[in-house]
Amino acid sequence: MEGVKIYGLCLERLRHQITKAKERAERAALHEGDHILLECYNTGELDDIIDILELYDVVDRTFLEVGEKLEDLAYTVSELTRERVMFNYTDEGHLGLYLALNREAVVPGHQGVLAG
DSSP: OTTOOOTTOOHHHHHHHHHHHHHHHHHHTOOTTOEEEEEEOSOOOHHHHHHHTTOTTOSSOSHHHHHHHHHHHHHHHHHHHTSEEEEEEOTTSOEEEEEESSTTOOOTTOSSTTOO
């Protein structure tokens, strides 16, 4: 994957978090289709998300465009880590990065990142 941008995500940190999350999942006996929160950014505010993840090449600072950028970013990270990761809001309304323990799993209520 030439020219890949992973913005404000640290691939090495994510690999470590994925390993630890899988260990926790095995101990907790999570069922197929479950997901685990890897990172929470403690905000749902658009400008904060852009700054935290360094999405400075987003032209229109809209939830739609940032959501599309996050979906692309999750796909890229998934390819690089060989794991399925996705962005979505936590129950508290903060953006989070999730690991799907099953490649077909989706985060409950996932209707596209930042769908509003």
